[in-house]
Amino acid sequence: xxxxxxxxxxxxxxxxxxxxxxxxxxxxxxxxxxxxxxxxxxxxxxxxxxxxxxxxxxxxxxxxxxxxxxxxxxxxxxxxxxxxxxxxxxxxxxxxxxxxxxxxxxxxxxxxxx
Amino acid sequence: xxxxxxxxxxxxxxxxxxxxxxxxxxxxxxxxxxxxxxxxxxxxxxxxxxxxxxxxxxxxxxxxxxxxxxxxxxxxxxxxxxxxxxxxxxxxxxxxxxxxxxxxxxxxxxxxxx
Numbered sequence: 366x367x368x369x370x371x372x373x374x375x376x377x378x379x380x381x382x383x384x385x386x387x388x389x390x391x392x393x394x395x396x397x398x399x400x401x402x403x404x405x406x407x408x409x410x411x412x413x414x415x416x417x418x419x420x421x422x423x424x425x426x427x428x429x430x431x432x433x434x435x436x437x438x439x440x441x442x443x444x445x446x447x448x449x450x451x452x453x454x455x456x457x458x459x460x461x462x463x464x465x466x467x468x469x470x471x472x473x474x475x476x477x478x479x
Numbered sequence: 480x481x482x483x484x485x486x487x488x489x490x491x492x493x494x495x496x497x498x499x500x501x502x503x504x505x506x507x508x509x510x511x512x513x514x515x516x517x518x519x520x521x522x523x524x525x526x527x528x529x530x531x532x533x534x535x536x537x538x539x540x541x542x543x544x545x546x547x548x549x550x551x552x553x554x555x556x557x558x559x560x561x562x563x564x565x566x567x568x569x570x571x572x573x574x575x576x577x578x579x580x581x582x583x584x585x586x587x588x589x590x591x592x593x
Binding site: 396398406407408410413415421455459461466467468469470471472473 | 511513515521522523524525528568572579580581583584585586
């Protein structure tokens with residue numbers, strides 16, 4: 366186990382559904398991130414929570430809504446998604462204070478919107 | 480903002496050969512440069528990193544070099560093995576304004592033929 370756990374691993378949802386992705390880290394990190402990874406595209410930063418405050422939105426559509434109740438948990442709430450939102454959604458955590466701020470990624474949620 | 484270019488997009492080598500992946504960055508404030516390996520169907524994993532006060536770092540068969548003046552850094556893998564086959568991402572991370580959000584390259588797909 367990497368220390369960053371994402372659930373579910375796979376999700377198929379209709380365009381009218383509402384679902385949530387969950388991420389949990391046990392590394393004591395103080396920042397968490399959501400990334401979207403699509404085929405043939407670079408990693409796309411969606412949301413950042415540093416010290417439990419959202420610091421970057423990066424112009425993500427409002428059908429994606431993040432929630433970070435504490436430094437260990439991060440959610441991504443999904444509603445009325447589009448087929449082009451199908452992708453691998455990766456959660457990551459890091460320590461933004463000190464000298465070591467490399468990412469630890471979760472295994473991702475493979476999302477398919479039908 | 481930061482811009483990271485990564486080349487090549489695909490690299491095919493024979494087992495035992497060396498592989499080199501190159502990245503350039505634009506923001507002179509970037510001072511932390513991690514490399515991630517993502518095997519097929521798995522999460523990206525940090526494999527090596529380098530800070531701007533160091534020119535080279537080695538860890539067994541992998542090494543990273545950094546040229547701050549030219550703003551480029553490279554990943555070197557020697558004696559490649561089939562299990563090195565993966566997508567490799569470079570990143571450049573600034574430390575200004577309390578934000579440690581990296582900018583990722585588009586990735587290099589390394590294929591090691593046995």
